[in-house]
Amino acid sequence: MRLIIKEFLSQLGESGELDRLLPDLLTRMRIVPISRAQVGVRQNGVDVAGIGVDTNGVRRLYLFVLKVGDLGRRDWDGGVNTVRVSLNQILDSYLQCNVLPEYRDLPITVVICSTGDLKQEVQTDFAGFCARNNSISLDFTFWSGDHLAELIDQYLFDEYVIDPDQRADLRRTLALIGSRDYDLRHAYDLLKALLIEGAEASVCLGRTGRKRFVRQLKTAALVLEIIFRWAADAGNLLNAFKVGERCCLWAWEGARLRGLAGHPSIKRAVKEIFRSHQRICEAYLQKLRPYYSARDGVSLFSRENALITNTLFEQIGVLAVIGLVHIEVAHFSTDEEQVRRAIDQAGEAAGALLELISNNPSSASPRYDGNAIDIALALMLLYLAGGHEQAKQWLEDLAARITFSWQTSNSFPISTDSFDDLLALELGILDQGQISKLKDLSTLIPVIMHWCAMLGESALYQRLSHLQANVFKDVCLQLWYPDQATEPLIYMQQAQYDSGTTEAPIRFPADITGFLGAQRLRAQSGNFVGPEAFSAVKEGLPVLIPMACRHFRTPLAPQFWLPDVPAA
Structure with a gap:
């Protein structure tokens, strides 16, 4: 499962993708996001900020610098968007001007969060930077793609949300998603287990049941994103589109059965699934548009004349x-x-x-x-x-x-x-x-x-x-x-x-x-x-x-x- 997640992470972009996933992960890790990345707004080096308790029980301010792919020498220093520039902006600007008064006395951890690895050619540079700037109240650390995949597996795909059988369904779905004849049964079984099964029994579970269902909705959204990436790589976005439709429909049905269709937190989680499906729709349209513009272009996708009109x-x-x-x-x-x-x-x-x-x-x-x-x-x-x-x-x-x-x-x-x-x-x-x-x-x-x-x-x-x-x-x-x-x-x-x-x-x-x-x-x-x-x-x-x-x-x-x- 971690290999699957790592491969999924490697396909993410920094803006609109990794910065959308990380806050959900932090919330499950009991790190409460207090700011998120915004397009067109000066960040002073910080993409996401949160407040949480570390392994020693100490309340800390976490500042995340998001990067995608492996980080080499060119990514470390030499341009306006490099890691070194972001860290210097945090030291020179963010810590001086952007930290709210109620958080200024907290110890701070700056996390460089990447979907790849820190290449050997810059590991010494990073270690030297940490040696110069780490103190009792401030430290710098690096989360690699492997570590991020481990955290996602531990906190977003834990045994309370997705059991081993459902993980097997996800693996089977990804293995077959590129086939035009695949009926998507494993994907549908997984979504049904996440969103529909046990819904009637959860109607009166109150706040606990509501929070659990929000977690299931977010897990379904992550599953949909993973399936989308695999389907795009396998060249079959129609299957991703069908799974996206089913995910939207069953997310709403799960909310309706639980009597939660009108609850604001549930509607927000359902709308996030909609936005994931919207991205599938956008990718599907961009891929197929040249065939729509060509005379009789759709006939290329039918093996028999009788199927062309269908x-x-x-x-x-x-x-x-x-x-x-x-x-x-x-x-x-x-x-x-x-x-x-x-x-x-x-x-x-x-x-x-x-x-x-x-x-x-x-x-x-x-x-x-x-x-x-x-x-x-x-x-x-x-x-x-x-x-x-x-x-x-x-x-x-x-x-x-x-x-x-x-x-x-x-x-x-x-x-x-x-x-x-x-x-x-x-x-x-x-x-x-x-x-x-x-x-x-x-x-x-x-x-x-x-x-x-x-x-x-x-x-x-x-x-x-x-x-x-x-x-x-x-x-x-x-x-x-x-x-x-x-x-x-x-x-x-x-x-x-x-x-x-x-x-x-x-x-x-x-x-x-x-x-x-x-x-x-x-x-x-x-x-x-x-x-x-x-x-x-x-x-x-x-x-x-x-x-x-x-x-x-x-x-x-x-x-x-x-x-x-x-x-x-």
């Missing part, structure tokens, strides 16, 4: 959730730089989505009715990002191709999620009865018609409405709506089979005015629960609902598409 719509759903995650982070972040970056990333995700759609003509030819989930998510992102005209054009293309495929009974979106059914249709080995069974219901057409109304596409809505009597006359148009029994399921599994209500068959009014009137009446009827019935929405993390729908393939109900549209 891969394409998977990417459409993934990109949509990436954009929505960035929007969510922008909403709950308090740091202006984080907000600006999240907004920029959301815009980039929307731009990449448009490139993906325009460069892959089959984006208007879904092959599964379940692709309605991905289409709804993508339209939601485009709407929120201001891409209304592009969304309208995509709706036009979708409607035209789906209508033609239905009329010809060729390459239409089948009502099952079976690849065998799709392949049999492609090969032309089905009789008319079997084909009719694969086109007997549709949620995709109602989703398109709803979005026609949302985007004001009256002419397209009317055309589709008129086709109900002929092209779609034998098709059961339907939509699923959640109910009070949905939330205990939605973060864990497909929710539509054990909860909710299906409206079927749907007969759409002839024009948008009639449709909107029917929507208002439905919202006022009280027969369907609104978004506010879900704890994630009430507590300010509404993106968890579309994320859960994409991850577990639960239909995304109309009331979640846009917050300012009447619930349907």
Whole structure:
């Protein structure tokens, strides 16, 4: 395990990564951080400061200088960001001006904390510096990557948080994370053990149980970071993205089961997991962006022609959730730089989505009715990002191709999620009865018609409405709506089979005015629960609902598409 942690540490950057991990470690070591690194603020040599008790029971002020990688002669001296310069700044400036009055009488330990080693060529220099400056009240020490890995293993991965079986699951996950066929079962088992198991028994444990769950959330965040680094190195960020989604969903479900979803410390820990997943989203988008910009670029990731469209719509759903995650982070972040970056990333995700759609003509030819989930998510992102005209054009293309495929009974979106059914249709080995069974219901057409109304596409809505009597006359148009029994399921599994209500068959009014009137009446009827019935929405993390729908393939109900549209 320590070798795994050491390898993980070697991949960290100093800013935004190591300085984010260290305060959590110090807290577990009973060293309370009193200051953290800030971008653009003069640090006077100190990245993190904390107050704690040493092995002799003496209360001390700890000052940490953070560096990444092995430290050689060039890192020790000779530039503005070298170790020697930082130590001199501490002696000349920080100790004179930055130590608060209540801490000035405490003994001080200055720690050079690195993810690597102190090379032999500078060990004598460091020893000489310590000999000149160490005193009864001040000493300098070095934490190597090996020592840091040992501390992380001891304090963040201790036996009270992650047992040997769970460590084995982590090792198996890292060994298989690069495989495209890996089902991530070991990662999911580990996250389930950390976040879900024993949740009901912990509801009434009070402050002790709450602190333990915060610790489990932080451990899950560290596990996610480790998996992310390994997946990036193995060239399979899609697996990291899937683990990130599951970690966000189960972190919230664990909080909900414990009755802690609204507690500030729990929400802060969950949001840290969100930020880790946001970094995965950012890395995924940057890696795949060239393929989105290339004509038919997604086809490179499919081994069979019949799988190309499936891969394409998977990417459409993934990109949509990436954009929505960035929007969510922008909403709950308090740091202006984080907000600006999240907004920029959301815009980039929307731009990449448009490139993906325009460069892959089959984006208007879904092959599964379940692709309605991905289409709804993508339209939601485009709407929120201001891409209304592009969304309208995509709706036009979708409607035209789906209508033609239905009329010809060729390459239409089948009502099952079976690849065998799709392949049999492609090969032309089905009789008319079997084909009719694969086109007997549709949620995709109602989703398109709803979005026609949302985007004001009256002419397209009317055309589709008129086709109900002929092209779609034998098709059961339907939509699923959640109910009070949905939330205990939605973060864990497909929710539509054990909860909710299906409206079927749907007969759409002839024009948008009639449709909107029917929507208002439905919202006022009280027969369907609104978004506010879900704890994630009430507590300010509404993106968890579309994320859960994409991850577990639960239909995304109309009331979640846009917050300012009447619930349907």
